Amino acid sequence: MTLPVFLELVEIKAKTASVFPFLLGTFYALYHYHQLHLGYLLLFFIAMLVFNMAVDANDNYQDYRRATHNQALNFREKTNIIGVHHLTPSHIGWMIFWMIIGSAGLGIFIASQTGWPVLWVGLFCYAVGFFYAGGPRPISTTPFGEFFSGMTMGFMIFLLSVYLNTYDVVQFNAAFVGPIFVASGLSVCAIANLMLANNICDEQEDLSLKRRTLLYYIGHQRALVLFVALYIIGFVMLISAVALGYLPRLMLLTLFTIIPVWQNTRQFLAKQVKKETFPLAIKNLFLITLAQVIFFGLGVWLHV
Numbered sequence: 001m002t003l004p005v006f007l008e009l010v011e012i013k014a015k016t017a018s019v020f021p022f023l024l025g026t027f028y029a030l031y032h033y034h035q036l037h038l039g040y041l042l043l044f045f046i047a048m049l050v051f052n053m054a055v056d057a058n059d060n061y062q063d064y065r066r067a068t069h070n071q072a073l074n075f076r077e078k079t080n081i082i083g084v085h086h087l088t089p090s091h092i093g094w095m096i097f098w099m100i101i102g103s104a105g106l107g108i109f110i111a112s113q114t115g116w117p118v119l120w121v122g123l124f125c126y127a128v129g130f131f132y133a134g135g136p137r138p139i140s141t142t143p144f145g146e147f148f149s150g151m152t153m154g155f156m157i158f159l160l161s162v163y164l165n166t167y168d169v170v171q172f173n174a175a176f177v178g179p180i181f182v183a184s185g186l187s188v189c190a191i192a193n194l195m196l197a198n199n200i201c202d203e204q205e206d207l208s209l210k211r212r213t214l215l216y217y218i219g220h221q222r223a224l225v226l227f228v229a230l231y232i233i234g235f236v237m238l239i240s241a242v243a244l245g246y247l248p249r250l251m252l253l254t255l256f257t258i259i260p261v262w263q264n265t266r267q268f269l270a271k272q273v274k275k276e277t278f279p280l281a282i283k284n285l286f287l288i289t290l291a292q293v294i295f296f297g298l299g300v301w302l303h304v
Contacts, residue, residue: 005085009060009092010053013282017153017191018052020289021184025161027296028183031248033166040110040164047106048157051129054099059133059140061092063209100126114164117172121160128152141211145199150192158184179246185237186254189230190288196227197281201274224269231261234288248299254291261287 001009022045029036064082082089104126111119128148132139139148159180163172170176199206199213200223206213215223238254241247264280271277298304 001085001087001091005081005087009057009081009087011056011060012053014056014194015049015052016286016289017149017194018048018157020293021154021157021187021191022048022161023293024184024187024289024296025158025180026165027293027300028158028180028247029162029165031296031300033169035169036165037114037167040114041161043106043110044160044164047103047110048160050099051103051107051126052153054096054103055129055132057092057099058096061089061096062133062138064089110164114167115172117163118160118167121156121163125152125156125160141206141209141213143212143214143217146192146195146214149195150188154188154191155181155184158187179241179244182237182244183241183246185241186234186292187289189234189237190285193227193230194281194285196223196230197268197272197278198274200224200227200272201278203272224272227268228265231265231284238292248296248304250295250299250302250304251292253295254288257287257291260284 026036026041060081064080081087082092107122107126108119111122128139129152132145132148139145159177162180163170163176196214199215200220203215203220206215214226218226235255235258238247238251242249242251261284264284268277268280
């Protein structure tokens with residue numbers, strides 16, 4: 001397997017959905033608590049990234065395995081990366097297994113050093129990661145895919161990044177978690193929209209594979225309305241977080257991304273084609289989260 005094929009298998013282009021929330025959580029810890037635990041933070045970053053890659057590789061692997069005989073030529077050989085690049089499924093399965101074991105080992109060590117909250121939140125994330133593509137009814141084939149992807153990557157990674165830097169000075173309770181949830185709201189919504197855009201573009205394929213995603217229940221047009229609404233909710237949560245003092249005022253400059261985000265959204269609303277317009281949702285996620293990272297970093301540095 002070549003490096004470009006491996007990166008495609010683990011969907012490296014979508015890793016901003018986990019890396020940027022990690023950075024935002026780190027900045028949040030600096031902004032509010034003025035401290036970092038760089039060793040644990042680095043180990044968590046490695047464990048998080050490896051597990052995220054394993055989850056996306058497993059999604060491709062499970063899709064390949066579940067394709068029926070009648071779908072094999074169309075899906076396995078022409079769409080799924082394992083079939084397109086003639087990869088050996090058993091090799092992919094073992095690679096995913098060892099990636100999960102390695103990341104879990106790092107996670108258990110971090111939890112043993114920093115406390116039970118890391119273990120419980122980590123177990124939740126691993127459960128979501130496993131059942132996202134595994135089990136008799138994977139989350140990705142249900143109407144809950146958007147919710148779990150947004151909450152796990154947008155909120156849980158943010159939360160863990162904050163807690164690992166502050167575990168020795170905070171109590172893990174509602175007063176600690178609540179503000180972090182509001183502060184992560186825009187990321188949660190943008191990540192959920194990435195999943196929603198993917199499901200909108202894959203509507204016919206999902207039907208043929210008997211996946212009953214959110215789109216199956218609410219319909220195509222309502223899904224497009226939800227796509228717009230999630231961006232609106234996210235930006236409202238950003239404004240609320242700044243007004244409540246959870247985020248620095250400079251984070252309001254993120255609102256300038258509304259212009260390109262809306263332009264991309266209008267193009268997506270006009271046509272929903274996987275290869276043509278789904279990348280627009282990826283661009284929106286990148287713009288939104290990159291802007292938050294930049295302006296949060298500047299807010300921490302300038303104390304504004």
